[in-house]
Amino acid sequence: MRKLCLFFLLLVPSFTNAQQAQSLSITLENVDYPFPVKFLPLNIEGQDLRMAYMDIKPDNPNGKVLMLFHGKNFGGYYWTNVIKALSAKGYRVLVPDQIGFGKSSKPFINYSFHRLAALNKQLLDSLGIQKAVLMGHSMGGMLASRFALLYPERTAQLILENPIGLEDYRRFVPNASPEAMYQAELKTTPESVKRYYQTSYFVKWKPEYDELVRIASGVNGSSEFPRYAKVSALTAQMIYEQPVVYEFPLLKVPVLLLIGTQDKTIVGKARLKPEDQTKYGLYNQLGKETASKIPGSVLIEFSNAGHIPHLEIPEEFLRALDQNIK
Structure with a gap:
Protein backbone atom coordinates (compact mmCIF):
# COMPACT_ATOMS: atom_id res chain seq x y z
CA MET A 1 0.00 0.00 0.00
CA ARG A 2 1.49 3.29 -1.04
CA LYS A 3 2.53 5.54 1.78
CA LEU A 4 0.70 8.81 2.02
CA CYS A 5 2.96 11.70 2.92
CA LEU A 6 1.63 14.26 5.39
CA PHE A 7 4.64 16.51 5.06
CA PHE A 8 2.58 18.64 2.74
CA LEU A 9 -0.42 18.70 5.09
CA LEU A 10 -2.53 21.75 4.36
CA LEU A 11 -0.54 22.44 1.21
CA VAL A 12 -2.20 19.86 -0.99
CA PRO A 13 -5.68 21.17 -1.79
CA SER A 14 -7.46 17.99 -2.83
CA PHE A 15 -7.19 14.23 -3.29
CA THR A 16 -8.38 11.78 -5.90
CA ASN A 17 -11.27 9.46 -5.17
CA ALA A 18 -8.87 6.52 -5.02
CA GLN A 19 -6.76 8.24 -2.37
CA GLN A 20 -9.84 9.16 -0.34
CA ALA A 21 -11.05 5.57 -0.42
CA GLN A 22 -7.74 4.07 0.69
CA SER A 23 -8.08 2.57 4.15
CA LEU A 24 -5.56 3.24 6.89
CA SER A 25 -4.23 0.94 9.58
CA ILE A 26 -5.40 1.76 13.10
CA THR A 27 -1.83 2.69 14.05
CA LEU A 28 -1.33 4.77 10.91
CA GLU A 29 1.63 2.79 9.58
CA ASN A 30 0.70 3.95 6.10
CA VAL A 31 0.68 7.61 7.11
CA ASP A 32 3.98 9.47 7.02
CA TYR A 33 4.58 11.97 9.80
CA PRO A 34 6.49 15.18 9.09
CA PHE A 35 9.50 14.13 11.22
CA PRO A 36 11.00 10.77 12.24
CA VAL A 37 8.91 8.77 14.71
CA LYS A 38 10.43 6.93 17.65
CA PHE A 39 8.80 4.60 20.16
CA LEU A 40 8.93 4.32 23.95
CA PRO A 41 8.36 0.69 25.06
CA LEU A 42 5.82 0.33 27.86
CA ASN A 43 4.11 -2.41 29.80
CA ILE A 44 0.62 -1.57 30.98
CA GLU A 45 -1.71 -4.06 32.67
CA GLY A 46 0.50 -6.90 31.48
CA GLN A 47 0.52 -5.75 27.85
CA ASP A 48 3.69 -4.85 25.97
CA LEU A 49 2.90 -1.56 24.23
CA ARG A 50 4.70 1.32 22.59
CA MET A 51 4.17 5.06 22.64
CA ALA A 52 5.04 6.92 19.44
CA TYR A 53 6.65 10.33 19.53
CA MET A 54 8.59 12.81 17.44
CA ASP A 55 11.60 14.52 19.01
CA ILE A 56 12.65 17.50 16.90
CA LYS A 57 15.95 19.10 17.93
CA PRO A 58 16.62 22.60 16.53
CA ASP A 59 19.71 23.70 14.66
CA ASN A 60 20.22 26.58 17.08
CA PRO A 61 18.85 25.42 20.45
CA ASN A 62 17.68 27.93 23.05
CA GLY A 63 17.81 25.30 25.79
CA LYS A 64 14.02 25.04 26.15
CA VAL A 65 11.68 22.13 25.47
CA LEU A 66 8.06 22.36 24.35
CA MET A 67 5.77 19.33 24.42
CA LEU A 68 2.65 19.22 22.22
CA PHE A 69 -0.43 17.20 23.25
CA HIS A 70 -2.89 16.44 20.44
CA GLY A 71 -6.68 16.32 20.57
CA LYS A 72 -8.87 13.22 20.62
CA ASN A 73 -9.54 13.15 16.87
CA PHE A 74 -5.94 13.80 15.88
CA GLY A 75 -2.33 12.70 16.20
CA GLY A 76 1.05 14.36 15.99
CA TYR A 77 0.71 14.89 12.24
CA TYR A 78 -1.43 18.03 12.55
CA TRP A 79 1.20 19.98 14.50
CA THR A 80 3.51 20.37 11.46
CA ASN A 81 3.40 24.16 11.15
CA VAL A 82 3.69 24.68 14.91
CA ILE A 83 6.69 22.34 15.13
CA LYS A 84 8.50 24.19 12.34
CA ALA A 85 7.80 27.60 13.85
CA LEU A 86 8.98 26.59 17.32
CA SER A 87 12.02 24.73 16.03
CA ALA A 88 13.04 27.83 14.08
CA LYS A 89 12.94 29.72 17.40
CA GLY A 90 15.32 27.22 18.98
CA TYR A 91 12.87 25.03 20.91
CA ARG A 92 13.33 21.31 21.15
CA VAL A 93 9.83 20.06 20.29
CA LEU A 94 8.50 16.78 21.65
CA VAL A 95 5.30 15.47 20.06
CA PRO A 96 3.86 12.25 21.53
CA ASP A 97 0.94 10.26 20.21
CA GLN A 98 -0.86 9.29 23.40
CA ILE A 99 -1.48 5.61 24.08
CA GLY A 100 -4.69 4.79 22.22
CA PHE A 101 -4.06 7.39 19.50
CA GLY A 102 -2.08 7.97 16.31
CA LYS A 103 0.81 5.59 15.79
CA SER A 104 0.78 4.41 19.41
CA SER A 105 -0.67 1.09 20.58
CA LYS A 106 -4.44 0.75 20.92
CA PRO A 107 -4.84 -1.43 24.04
CA PHE A 108 -7.96 -2.24 26.02
CA ILE A 109 -6.93 -0.69 29.35
CA ASN A 110 -8.31 1.63 31.99
CA TYR A 111 -7.80 5.03 30.38
CA SER A 112 -7.34 7.97 32.70
CA PHE A 113 -5.76 11.40 32.44
CA HIS A 114 -3.66 10.57 35.51
CA ARG A 115 -2.25 7.52 33.72
CA LEU A 116 -1.58 9.40 30.47
CA ALA A 117 0.10 12.21 32.39
CA ALA A 118 2.36 9.68 34.12
CA LEU A 119 3.28 8.13 30.77
CA ASN A 120 4.29 11.52 29.42
CA LYS A 121 6.40 12.14 32.51
CA GLN A 122 8.00 8.75 31.83
CA LEU A 123 8.76 9.88 28.28
CA LEU A 124 10.43 13.05 29.58
CA ASP A 125 12.41 10.99 32.09
CA SER A 126 13.60 8.61 29.37
CA LEU A 127 14.95 11.57 27.39
CA GLY A 128 16.55 13.27 30.40
CA ILE A 129 14.26 16.30 30.14
CA GLN A 130 13.57 17.92 33.50
CA LYS A 131 11.15 20.67 32.51
CA ALA A 132 9.04 21.57 29.51
CA VAL A 133 6.45 24.02 28.29
CA LEU A 134 3.23 22.03 27.72
CA MET A 135 0.83 22.99 24.96
CA GLY A 136 -2.40 21.02 24.66
CA HIS A 137 -5.15 21.28 22.09
CA SER A 138 -8.70 20.01 22.67
CA MET A 139 -8.44 16.78 24.70
CA GLY A 140 -4.73 17.51 24.91
CA GLY A 141 -5.63 20.58 26.94
CA MET A 142 -7.34 18.42 29.55
CA LEU A 143 -4.31 16.16 29.65
CA ALA A 144 -1.84 19.05 29.83
CA SER A 145 -3.85 20.57 32.68
CA ARG A 146 -3.79 17.27 34.57
CA PHE A 147 -0.02 16.99 33.96
CA ALA A 148 0.55 20.52 35.29
CA LEU A 149 -1.55 19.76 38.39
CA LEU A 150 0.33 16.54 39.08
CA TYR A 151 3.82 17.72 38.11
CA PRO A 152 4.08 21.51 38.47
CA GLU A 153 7.83 21.21 39.02
CA ARG A 154 8.17 19.71 35.51
CA THR A 155 5.92 22.32 33.85
CA ALA A 156 7.52 25.60 32.75
CA GLN A 157 4.25 26.92 31.30
CA LEU A 158 0.82 25.56 30.42
CA ILE A 159 -0.58 26.64 27.04
CA LEU A 160 -4.16 25.66 26.23
CA GLU A 161 -5.44 25.90 22.66
CA ASN A 162 -9.23 25.54 22.63
CA PRO A 163 -9.19 22.82 25.28
CA ILE A 164 -12.28 20.76 25.85
CA GLY A 165 -13.41 20.25 29.42
CA LEU A 166 -13.99 23.93 30.16
CA GLU A 167 -17.43 22.84 31.37
CA ASP A 168 -18.55 19.64 33.11
CA TYR A 169 -20.31 17.66 30.37
CA ARG A 170 -21.87 15.39 32.98
CA ARG A 171 -24.14 18.25 34.03
CA PHE A 172 -26.01 18.46 30.74
CA VAL A 173 -25.00 15.62 28.37
CA PRO A 174 -26.93 12.39 29.03
CA ASN A 175 -24.73 9.54 30.15
CA ALA A 176 -24.10 6.68 27.74
CA SER A 177 -22.79 3.22 28.53
CA PRO A 178 -19.41 2.14 27.11
CA GLU A 179 -21.27 -0.32 24.88
CA ALA A 180 -23.54 2.42 23.54
CA MET A 181 -20.55 4.64 22.82
CA TYR A 182 -18.81 1.73 21.12
CA GLN A 183 -21.81 1.10 18.88
CA ALA A 184 -21.92 4.80 18.02
CA GLU A 185 -18.22 4.76 17.09
CA LEU A 186 -18.81 1.77 14.79
CA LYS A 187 -21.26 3.88 12.79
CA THR A 188 -18.65 6.57 12.02
CA THR A 189 -18.39 7.47 8.33
CA PRO A 190 -16.38 10.05 6.39
CA GLU A 191 -19.62 11.98 5.94
CA SER A 192 -20.42 12.02 9.66
CA VAL A 193 -16.87 13.09 10.54
CA LYS A 194 -16.91 15.90 8.01
CA ARG A 195 -20.34 17.06 9.12
CA TYR A 196 -19.18 17.26 12.75
CA TYR A 197 -16.00 19.12 11.83
CA GLN A 198 -17.96 21.57 9.68
CA THR A 199 -20.54 22.34 12.35
CA SER A 200 -18.20 22.45 15.37
CA TYR A 201 -14.58 23.05 14.39
CA PHE A 202 -14.21 25.60 11.60
CA VAL A 203 -15.64 29.01 10.74
CA LYS A 204 -15.41 28.35 7.00
CA TRP A 205 -14.61 25.00 5.41
CA LYS A 206 -11.55 24.82 3.18
CA PRO A 207 -10.63 21.92 0.87
CA GLU A 208 -7.42 21.23 2.79
CA TYR A 209 -9.44 20.26 5.87
CA ASP A 210 -10.57 17.17 3.96
CA GLU A 211 -7.18 15.67 4.82
CA LEU A 212 -8.10 15.73 8.51
CA VAL A 213 -11.35 13.93 7.68
CA ARG A 214 -9.54 11.38 5.51
CA ILE A 215 -7.20 10.40 8.32
CA ALA A 216 -9.87 10.40 11.03
CA SER A 217 -12.20 8.21 8.97
CA GLY A 218 -9.64 6.25 6.94
CA VAL A 219 -9.25 3.61 9.65
CA ASN A 220 -12.88 2.53 9.10
CA GLY A 221 -11.75 0.20 6.33
CA SER A 222 -9.23 -1.61 8.52
CA SER A 223 -9.97 -5.14 9.70
CA GLU A 224 -9.02 -3.89 13.17
CA PHE A 225 -11.49 -1.02 13.12
CA PRO A 226 -13.63 -2.60 15.90
CA ARG A 227 -10.59 -2.38 18.21
CA TYR A 228 -10.07 1.25 17.19
CA ALA A 229 -13.75 2.02 17.82
CA LYS A 230 -13.64 0.36 21.23
CA VAL A 231 -10.59 2.36 22.29
CA SER A 232 -12.21 5.54 20.98
CA ALA A 233 -15.25 4.80 23.14
CA LEU A 234 -13.05 4.19 26.19
CA THR A 235 -11.23 7.50 25.75
CA ALA A 236 -14.54 9.30 25.20
CA GLN A 237 -15.69 7.84 28.50
CA MET A 238 -12.47 9.11 30.11
CA ILE A 239 -13.19 12.66 28.91
CA TYR A 240 -16.80 12.54 30.09
CA GLU A 241 -16.09 11.07 33.51
CA GLN A 242 -12.83 12.83 34.47
CA PRO A 243 -13.36 16.61 34.39
CA VAL A 244 -10.57 18.99 35.25
CA VAL A 245 -12.66 22.17 35.21
CA TYR A 246 -13.03 22.30 38.99
CA GLU A 247 -9.26 22.26 39.52
CA PHE A 248 -8.24 25.21 37.33
CA PRO A 249 -7.91 27.47 40.42
CA LEU A 250 -5.31 25.02 41.77
CA LEU A 251 -2.87 25.49 38.90
CA LYS A 252 0.50 26.82 40.13
CA VAL A 253 2.21 27.40 36.78
CA PRO A 254 1.96 30.23 34.21
CA VAL A 255 -1.08 29.63 31.99
CA LEU A 256 -1.76 30.95 28.49
CA LEU A 257 -5.19 30.45 26.90
CA LEU A 258 -5.40 30.68 23.11
CA ILE A 259 -9.09 30.53 22.23
CA GLY A 260 -10.90 30.58 18.90
CA THR A 261 -14.19 32.09 19.99
CA GLN A 262 -16.29 30.54 17.21
CA ASP A 263 -15.61 27.02 18.49
CA LYS A 264 -18.79 25.06 19.25
CA THR A 265 -17.30 21.78 20.46
CA ILE A 266 -19.31 19.75 22.96
CA VAL A 267 -18.28 16.26 24.04
CA GLY A 268 -21.31 14.04 23.50
CA LYS A 269 -23.00 16.66 21.34
CA ALA A 270 -25.00 14.05 19.41
CA ARG A 271 -26.72 13.02 22.65
CA LEU A 272 -28.18 16.51 23.10
CA LYS A 273 -31.38 17.82 21.62
CA PRO A 274 -30.77 20.39 18.85
CA GLU A 275 -32.12 23.22 21.02
CA ASP A 276 -29.73 22.26 23.83
CA GLN A 277 -26.72 22.12 21.53
CA THR A 278 -26.88 25.90 21.21
CA LYS A 279 -26.62 26.42 24.98
CA TYR A 280 -23.20 24.88 25.52
CA GLY A 281 -19.77 24.77 23.92
CA LEU A 282 -19.79 28.58 23.73
CA TYR A 283 -16.09 29.35 23.65
CA ASN A 284 -16.70 33.09 23.37
CA GLN A 285 -17.86 32.79 26.98
CA LEU A 286 -15.89 29.75 28.17
CA GLY A 287 -12.49 31.31 27.48
CA LYS A 288 -13.22 34.30 29.71
CA GLU A 289 -14.81 32.16 32.42
CA THR A 290 -11.79 29.86 32.48
CA ALA A 291 -9.27 32.71 32.57
CA SER A 292 -11.09 34.17 35.59
CA LYS A 293 -10.59 30.88 37.45
CA ILE A 294 -6.83 30.66 36.90
CA PRO A 295 -4.73 33.13 38.89
CA GLY A 296 -2.43 35.20 36.67
CA SER A 297 -3.51 33.54 33.43
CA VAL A 298 -3.30 35.29 30.07
CA LEU A 299 -6.20 35.00 27.62
CA ILE A 300 -5.88 35.67 23.89
CA GLU A 301 -9.03 35.31 21.82
CA PHE A 302 -9.31 34.89 18.06
CA SER A 303 -12.68 36.07 16.80
CA ASN A 304 -12.02 34.62 13.34
CA ALA A 305 -11.27 31.03 14.39
CA GLU A 315 0.00 33.27 11.05
CA GLU A 316 -2.07 35.05 13.69
CA PHE A 317 -1.92 32.08 16.02
CA LEU A 318 1.84 31.59 15.74
CA ARG A 319 2.45 35.30 16.25
CA ALA A 320 0.42 35.26 19.48
CA LEU A 321 2.20 32.09 20.61
CA ASP A 322 5.63 33.58 19.91
CA GLN A 323 4.81 36.75 21.83
CA ASN A 324 3.51 34.97 24.93
CA ILE A 325 5.52 31.78 25.31
CA LYS A 326 7.81 31.64 28.33
Missing part, protein backbone atom coordinates in the same frame (compact mmCIF):
# COMPACT_ATOMS: atom_id res chain seq x y z
CA GLY A 306 -12.99 27.94 15.70
CA HIS A 307 -11.60 24.81 17.34
CA ILE A 308 -8.16 24.63 15.70
CA PRO A 309 -6.69 28.15 15.38
CA HIS A 310 -3.21 26.82 14.58
CA LEU A 311 -4.61 25.47 11.31
CA GLU A 312 -7.38 27.95 10.59
CA ILE A 313 -5.44 31.19 11.21
CA PRO A 314 -1.83 29.95 11.40
Whole structure:
Protein backbone atom coordinates (compact mmCIF):
# COMPACT_ATOMS: atom_id res chain seq x y z
CA MET A 1 0.00 0.00 0.00
CA ARG A 2 1.49 3.29 -1.04
CA LYS A 3 2.53 5.54 1.78
CA LEU A 4 0.70 8.81 2.02
CA CYS A 5 2.96 11.70 2.92
CA LEU A 6 1.63 14.26 5.39
CA PHE A 7 4.64 16.51 5.06
CA PHE A 8 2.58 18.64 2.74
CA LEU A 9 -0.42 18.70 5.09
CA LEU A 10 -2.53 21.75 4.36
CA LEU A 11 -0.54 22.44 1.21
CA VAL A 12 -2.20 19.86 -0.99
CA PRO A 13 -5.68 21.17 -1.79
CA SER A 14 -7.46 17.99 -2.83
CA PHE A 15 -7.19 14.23 -3.29
CA THR A 16 -8.38 11.78 -5.90
CA ASN A 17 -11.27 9.46 -5.17
CA ALA A 18 -8.87 6.52 -5.02
CA GLN A 19 -6.76 8.24 -2.37
CA GLN A 20 -9.84 9.16 -0.34
CA ALA A 21 -11.05 5.57 -0.42
CA GLN A 22 -7.74 4.07 0.69
CA SER A 23 -8.08 2.57 4.15
CA LEU A 24 -5.56 3.24 6.89
CA SER A 25 -4.23 0.94 9.58
CA ILE A 26 -5.40 1.76 13.10
CA THR A 27 -1.83 2.69 14.05
CA LEU A 28 -1.33 4.77 10.91
CA GLU A 29 1.63 2.79 9.58
CA ASN A 30 0.70 3.95 6.10
CA VAL A 31 0.68 7.61 7.11
CA ASP A 32 3.98 9.47 7.02
CA TYR A 33 4.58 11.97 9.80
CA PRO A 34 6.49 15.18 9.09
CA PHE A 35 9.50 14.13 11.22
CA PRO A 36 11.00 10.77 12.24
CA VAL A 37 8.91 8.77 14.71
CA LYS A 38 10.43 6.93 17.65
CA PHE A 39 8.80 4.60 20.16
CA LEU A 40 8.93 4.32 23.95
CA PRO A 41 8.36 0.69 25.06
CA LEU A 42 5.82 0.33 27.86
CA ASN A 43 4.11 -2.41 29.80
CA ILE A 44 0.62 -1.57 30.98
CA GLU A 45 -1.71 -4.06 32.67
CA GLY A 46 0.50 -6.90 31.48
CA GLN A 47 0.52 -5.75 27.85
CA ASP A 48 3.69 -4.85 25.97
CA LEU A 49 2.90 -1.56 24.23
CA ARG A 50 4.70 1.32 22.59
CA MET A 51 4.17 5.06 22.64
CA ALA A 52 5.04 6.92 19.44
CA TYR A 53 6.65 10.33 19.53
CA MET A 54 8.59 12.81 17.44
CA ASP A 55 11.60 14.52 19.01
CA ILE A 56 12.65 17.50 16.90
CA LYS A 57 15.95 19.10 17.93
CA PRO A 58 16.62 22.60 16.53
CA ASP A 59 19.71 23.70 14.66
CA ASN A 60 20.22 26.58 17.08
CA PRO A 61 18.85 25.42 20.45
CA ASN A 62 17.68 27.93 23.05
CA GLY A 63 17.81 25.30 25.79
CA LYS A 64 14.02 25.04 26.15
CA VAL A 65 11.68 22.13 25.47
CA LEU A 66 8.06 22.36 24.35
CA MET A 67 5.77 19.33 24.42
CA LEU A 68 2.65 19.22 22.22
CA PHE A 69 -0.43 17.20 23.25
CA HIS A 70 -2.89 16.44 20.44
CA GLY A 71 -6.68 16.32 20.57
CA LYS A 72 -8.87 13.22 20.62
CA ASN A 73 -9.54 13.15 16.87
CA PHE A 74 -5.94 13.80 15.88
CA GLY A 75 -2.33 12.70 16.20
CA GLY A 76 1.05 14.36 15.99
CA TYR A 77 0.71 14.89 12.24
CA TYR A 78 -1.43 18.03 12.55
CA TRP A 79 1.20 19.98 14.50
CA THR A 80 3.51 20.37 11.46
CA ASN A 81 3.40 24.16 11.15
CA VAL A 82 3.69 24.68 14.91
CA ILE A 83 6.69 22.34 15.13
CA LYS A 84 8.50 24.19 12.34
CA ALA A 85 7.80 27.60 13.85
CA LEU A 86 8.98 26.59 17.32
CA SER A 87 12.02 24.73 16.03
CA ALA A 88 13.04 27.83 14.08
CA LYS A 89 12.94 29.72 17.40
CA GLY A 90 15.32 27.22 18.98
CA TYR A 91 12.87 25.03 20.91
CA ARG A 92 13.33 21.31 21.15
CA VAL A 93 9.83 20.06 20.29
CA LEU A 94 8.50 16.78 21.65
CA VAL A 95 5.30 15.47 20.06
CA PRO A 96 3.86 12.25 21.53
CA ASP A 97 0.94 10.26 20.21
CA GLN A 98 -0.86 9.29 23.40
CA ILE A 99 -1.48 5.61 24.08
CA GLY A 100 -4.69 4.79 22.22
CA PHE A 101 -4.06 7.39 19.50
CA GLY A 102 -2.08 7.97 16.31
CA LYS A 103 0.81 5.59 15.79
CA SER A 104 0.78 4.41 19.41
CA SER A 105 -0.67 1.09 20.58
CA LYS A 106 -4.44 0.75 20.92
CA PRO A 107 -4.84 -1.43 24.04
CA PHE A 108 -7.96 -2.24 26.02
CA ILE A 109 -6.93 -0.69 29.35
CA ASN A 110 -8.31 1.63 31.99
CA TYR A 111 -7.80 5.03 30.38
CA SER A 112 -7.34 7.97 32.70
CA PHE A 113 -5.76 11.40 32.44
CA HIS A 114 -3.66 10.57 35.51
CA ARG A 115 -2.25 7.52 33.72
CA LEU A 116 -1.58 9.40 30.47
CA ALA A 117 0.10 12.21 32.39
CA ALA A 118 2.36 9.68 34.12
CA LEU A 119 3.28 8.13 30.77
CA ASN A 120 4.29 11.52 29.42
CA LYS A 121 6.40 12.14 32.51
CA GLN A 122 8.00 8.75 31.83
CA LEU A 123 8.76 9.88 28.28
CA LEU A 124 10.43 13.05 29.58
CA ASP A 125 12.41 10.99 32.09
CA SER A 126 13.60 8.61 29.37
CA LEU A 127 14.95 11.57 27.39
CA GLY A 128 16.55 13.27 30.40
CA ILE A 129 14.26 16.30 30.14
CA GLN A 130 13.57 17.92 33.50
CA LYS A 131 11.15 20.67 32.51
CA ALA A 132 9.04 21.57 29.51
CA VAL A 133 6.45 24.02 28.29
CA LEU A 134 3.23 22.03 27.72
CA MET A 135 0.83 22.99 24.96
CA GLY A 136 -2.40 21.02 24.66
CA HIS A 137 -5.15 21.28 22.09
CA SER A 138 -8.70 20.01 22.67
CA MET A 139 -8.44 16.78 24.70
CA GLY A 140 -4.73 17.51 24.91
CA GLY A 141 -5.63 20.58 26.94
CA MET A 142 -7.34 18.42 29.55
CA LEU A 143 -4.31 16.16 29.65
CA ALA A 144 -1.84 19.05 29.83
CA SER A 145 -3.85 20.57 32.68
CA ARG A 146 -3.79 17.27 34.57
CA PHE A 147 -0.02 16.99 33.96
CA ALA A 148 0.55 20.52 35.29
CA LEU A 149 -1.55 19.76 38.39
CA LEU A 150 0.33 16.54 39.08
CA TYR A 151 3.82 17.72 38.11
CA PRO A 152 4.08 21.51 38.47
CA GLU A 153 7.83 21.21 39.02
CA ARG A 154 8.17 19.71 35.51
CA THR A 155 5.92 22.32 33.85
CA ALA A 156 7.52 25.60 32.75
CA GLN A 157 4.25 26.92 31.30
CA LEU A 158 0.82 25.56 30.42
CA ILE A 159 -0.58 26.64 27.04
CA LEU A 160 -4.16 25.66 26.23
CA GLU A 161 -5.44 25.90 22.66
CA ASN A 162 -9.23 25.54 22.63
CA PRO A 163 -9.19 22.82 25.28
CA ILE A 164 -12.28 20.76 25.85
CA GLY A 165 -13.41 20.25 29.42
CA LEU A 166 -13.99 23.93 30.16
CA GLU A 167 -17.43 22.84 31.37
CA ASP A 168 -18.55 19.64 33.11
CA TYR A 169 -20.31 17.66 30.37
CA ARG A 170 -21.87 15.39 32.98
CA ARG A 171 -24.14 18.25 34.03
CA PHE A 172 -26.01 18.46 30.74
CA VAL A 173 -25.00 15.62 28.37
CA PRO A 174 -26.93 12.39 29.03
CA ASN A 175 -24.73 9.54 30.15
CA ALA A 176 -24.10 6.68 27.74
CA SER A 177 -22.79 3.22 28.53
CA PRO A 178 -19.41 2.14 27.11
CA GLU A 179 -21.27 -0.32 24.88
CA ALA A 180 -23.54 2.42 23.54
CA MET A 181 -20.55 4.64 22.82
CA TYR A 182 -18.81 1.73 21.12
CA GLN A 183 -21.81 1.10 18.88
CA ALA A 184 -21.92 4.80 18.02
CA GLU A 185 -18.22 4.76 17.09
CA LEU A 186 -18.81 1.77 14.79
CA LYS A 187 -21.26 3.88 12.79
CA THR A 188 -18.65 6.57 12.02
CA THR A 189 -18.39 7.47 8.33
CA PRO A 190 -16.38 10.05 6.39
CA GLU A 191 -19.62 11.98 5.94
CA SER A 192 -20.42 12.02 9.66
CA VAL A 193 -16.87 13.09 10.54
CA LYS A 194 -16.91 15.90 8.01
CA ARG A 195 -20.34 17.06 9.12
CA TYR A 196 -19.18 17.26 12.75
CA TYR A 197 -16.00 19.12 11.83
CA GLN A 198 -17.96 21.57 9.68
CA THR A 199 -20.54 22.34 12.35
CA SER A 200 -18.20 22.45 15.37
CA TYR A 201 -14.58 23.05 14.39
CA PHE A 202 -14.21 25.60 11.60
CA VAL A 203 -15.64 29.01 10.74
CA LYS A 204 -15.41 28.35 7.00
CA TRP A 205 -14.61 25.00 5.41
CA LYS A 206 -11.55 24.82 3.18
CA PRO A 207 -10.63 21.92 0.87
CA GLU A 208 -7.42 21.23 2.79
CA TYR A 209 -9.44 20.26 5.87
CA ASP A 210 -10.57 17.17 3.96
CA GLU A 211 -7.18 15.67 4.82
CA LEU A 212 -8.10 15.73 8.51
CA VAL A 213 -11.35 13.93 7.68
CA ARG A 214 -9.54 11.38 5.51
CA ILE A 215 -7.20 10.40 8.32
CA ALA A 216 -9.87 10.40 11.03
CA SER A 217 -12.20 8.21 8.97
CA GLY A 218 -9.64 6.25 6.94
CA VAL A 219 -9.25 3.61 9.65
CA ASN A 220 -12.88 2.53 9.10
CA GLY A 221 -11.75 0.20 6.33
CA SER A 222 -9.23 -1.61 8.52
CA SER A 223 -9.97 -5.14 9.70
CA GLU A 224 -9.02 -3.89 13.17
CA PHE A 225 -11.49 -1.02 13.12
CA PRO A 226 -13.63 -2.60 15.90
CA ARG A 227 -10.59 -2.38 18.21
CA TYR A 228 -10.07 1.25 17.19
CA ALA A 229 -13.75 2.02 17.82
CA LYS A 230 -13.64 0.36 21.23
CA VAL A 231 -10.59 2.36 22.29
CA SER A 232 -12.21 5.54 20.98
CA ALA A 233 -15.25 4.80 23.14
CA LEU A 234 -13.05 4.19 26.19
CA THR A 235 -11.23 7.50 25.75
CA ALA A 236 -14.54 9.30 25.20
CA GLN A 237 -15.69 7.84 28.50
CA MET A 238 -12.47 9.11 30.11
CA ILE A 239 -13.19 12.66 28.91
CA TYR A 240 -16.80 12.54 30.09
CA GLU A 241 -16.09 11.07 33.51
CA GLN A 242 -12.83 12.83 34.47
CA PRO A 243 -13.36 16.61 34.39
CA VAL A 244 -10.57 18.99 35.25
CA VAL A 245 -12.66 22.17 35.21
CA TYR A 246 -13.03 22.30 38.99
CA GLU A 247 -9.26 22.26 39.52
CA PHE A 248 -8.24 25.21 37.33
CA PRO A 249 -7.91 27.47 40.42
CA LEU A 250 -5.31 25.02 41.77
CA LEU A 251 -2.87 25.49 38.90
CA LYS A 252 0.50 26.82 40.13
CA VAL A 253 2.21 27.40 36.78
CA PRO A 254 1.96 30.23 34.21
CA VAL A 255 -1.08 29.63 31.99
CA LEU A 256 -1.76 30.95 28.49
CA LEU A 257 -5.19 30.45 26.90
CA LEU A 258 -5.40 30.68 23.11
CA ILE A 259 -9.09 30.53 22.23
CA GLY A 260 -10.90 30.58 18.90
CA THR A 261 -14.19 32.09 19.99
CA GLN A 262 -16.29 30.54 17.21
CA ASP A 263 -15.61 27.02 18.49
CA LYS A 264 -18.79 25.06 19.25
CA THR A 265 -17.30 21.78 20.46
CA ILE A 266 -19.31 19.75 22.96
CA VAL A 267 -18.28 16.26 24.04
CA GLY A 268 -21.31 14.04 23.50
CA LYS A 269 -23.00 16.66 21.34
CA ALA A 270 -25.00 14.05 19.41
CA ARG A 271 -26.72 13.02 22.65
CA LEU A 272 -28.18 16.51 23.10
CA LYS A 273 -31.38 17.82 21.62
CA PRO A 274 -30.77 20.39 18.85
CA GLU A 275 -32.12 23.22 21.02
CA ASP A 276 -29.73 22.26 23.83
CA GLN A 277 -26.72 22.12 21.53
CA THR A 278 -26.88 25.90 21.21
CA LYS A 279 -26.62 26.42 24.98
CA TYR A 280 -23.20 24.88 25.52
CA GLY A 281 -19.77 24.77 23.92
CA LEU A 282 -19.79 28.58 23.73
CA TYR A 283 -16.09 29.35 23.65
CA ASN A 284 -16.70 33.09 23.37
CA GLN A 285 -17.86 32.79 26.98
CA LEU A 286 -15.89 29.75 28.17
CA GLY A 287 -12.49 31.31 27.48
CA LYS A 288 -13.22 34.30 29.71
CA GLU A 289 -14.81 32.16 32.42
CA THR A 290 -11.79 29.86 32.48
CA ALA A 291 -9.27 32.71 32.57
CA SER A 292 -11.09 34.17 35.59
CA LYS A 293 -10.59 30.88 37.45
CA ILE A 294 -6.83 30.66 36.90
CA PRO A 295 -4.73 33.13 38.89
CA GLY A 296 -2.43 35.20 36.67
CA SER A 297 -3.51 33.54 33.43
CA VAL A 298 -3.30 35.29 30.07
CA LEU A 299 -6.20 35.00 27.62
CA ILE A 300 -5.88 35.67 23.89
CA GLU A 301 -9.03 35.31 21.82
CA PHE A 302 -9.31 34.89 18.06
CA SER A 303 -12.68 36.07 16.80
CA ASN A 304 -12.02 34.62 13.34
CA ALA A 305 -11.27 31.03 14.39
CA GLY A 306 -12.99 27.94 15.70
CA HIS A 307 -11.60 24.81 17.34
CA ILE A 308 -8.16 24.63 15.70
CA PRO A 309 -6.69 28.15 15.38
CA HIS A 310 -3.21 26.82 14.58
CA LEU A 311 -4.61 25.47 11.31
CA GLU A 312 -7.38 27.95 10.59
CA ILE A 313 -5.44 31.19 11.21
CA PRO A 314 -1.83 29.95 11.40
CA GLU A 315 0.00 33.27 11.05
CA GLU A 316 -2.07 35.05 13.69
CA PHE A 317 -1.92 32.08 16.02
CA LEU A 318 1.84 31.59 15.74
CA ARG A 319 2.45 35.30 16.25
CA ALA A 320 0.42 35.26 19.48
CA LEU A 321 2.20 32.09 20.61
CA ASP A 322 5.63 33.58 19.91
CA GLN A 323 4.81 36.75 21.83
CA ASN A 324 3.51 34.97 24.93
CA ILE A 325 5.52 31.78 25.31
CA LYS A 326 7.81 31.64 28.33
